[in-house]
Amino acid sequence: MGHDQEPGAGHLLLLPFLAQGHLIPFLNLTRRIESLGRRGGSGQRRLDVTIVSTPRNVAGLRRAVPAGSSIGFAELPFSPSDHGLPPDDESTDAVPLRSFPAFYFATELLRPSFEELVAEVAGREGRQNVCVLADIFLGWTAESARALGVQHRVFLTSGAYASAVTFSLWLRPPAFPRPAGPDDERALQDFPDVRVRYVEFLNVVVTEDYATNPMLAYLCRMVSLHFCHSGGLVINTSEEIEPKGLHLIRKLSGLPTFPVGPLTGGRTPSSEDTARDGDACIKFLDSKPPASVLYVSFGSQNSIPASQMMELARGLEASGRPFIWAVRPPVEFDGTEEFRAEWLPDGFEERVAATARGVVVRR
Secondary structure (H helix, E strand, O other): OOOOOOOOOOOOEEEEOOOOHHHHHHHHHHHHHHHOEEHHHHHHHOOOEEEEOOOOHHHHHHOOOOOOOOOOOEEEOOHHHHHHOOOOOOOOHOOOHHHHHHHHHHHHHHHHHHHHHHHHHHHHHOHHHEEEEEHHHHHHHHHHHHHHHEHHHHHHOOHHHHHHHHHHHHOOOOOOOOOOOOOOOOOOOOOOOEEEEEEEEEEEOOOOHHHOOHHHHHOOOOOHHHHHHOOOOEEOOOOOOOHHHHHHHHHHOOOOEEEEOOOOOOOOOOOHHHHHHHHHHHHHHOOOOOOOOOOEOOOOOOOOOOHHHHHHHHHHHHHOOOOOEEOOOOOOOOOOOOOOOHHOOOOOHHHHHHOOOOOEEOO
């Protein structure tokens, strides 16, 4: 376990989930905190900020922080192989979709070393001066913080409305008939004015066997632990953007809620190939009028079936609009393998490239 911070009057320990869509917002939040100024008039530091993660993720985050930054880092040992995962799988971008449940479960292996780190910082600076800010998928940190006598908040890296609806679907699924048709609708128990179709419901709860699905049980437990033991929600949104969403998440969680977003402007360093793709995207965007380019992505963890991928490609080409599409292998395939041309219509990439209509990013 490595740690590099100077002692201060307060210490914020940030623990993101091990995925790019979580690591980057946490990094952007620390940059925001740093930019607001962390020294008083006397030059005394008011707050130390430390991002806590596994060695490979910490190495990437360090490279994204400019020289002279006061952001600190701490490393936690991680053993994904204990859950049947390759030993280097420290982020979801390296994990096949079928192995996601095992990866999520494996993150609880961080708990003993994290508690050791928190106890060390609290012993040095006083428990009342330490606060843990953890990812929604790491609910066990709220239990740990309470046991160690330090403060705790949960950081939602996505928006308030989507989070409120998703958590409600996880915690109290609506009662659909069996069998249910894809267009059957039900109101949410927590929010009667919000209705979802069965096909949308299954997209959120993962599978039809949701009542006995261990992954859904894990997600429910993480959310419940936060709601029971945390002292508040910090959300990557704003009152101006999501007044209704913030109302819903406050009602659902019962916690004080603090919008701090939208947080933008940073990314973790990546491979040379990805950097080259980024340059191509910027060049493409610069060649188009403002607000004219469609961006298509299902995130760093998700994908769609091969049949839908083929239809989406045809739709993008028929739309006549310029686009950037970040593709991953279809859900039927290993998400870590190379993307194949056969998953798109014949000649699709060549046609859109030749006419400067689109950019397909494969990494």
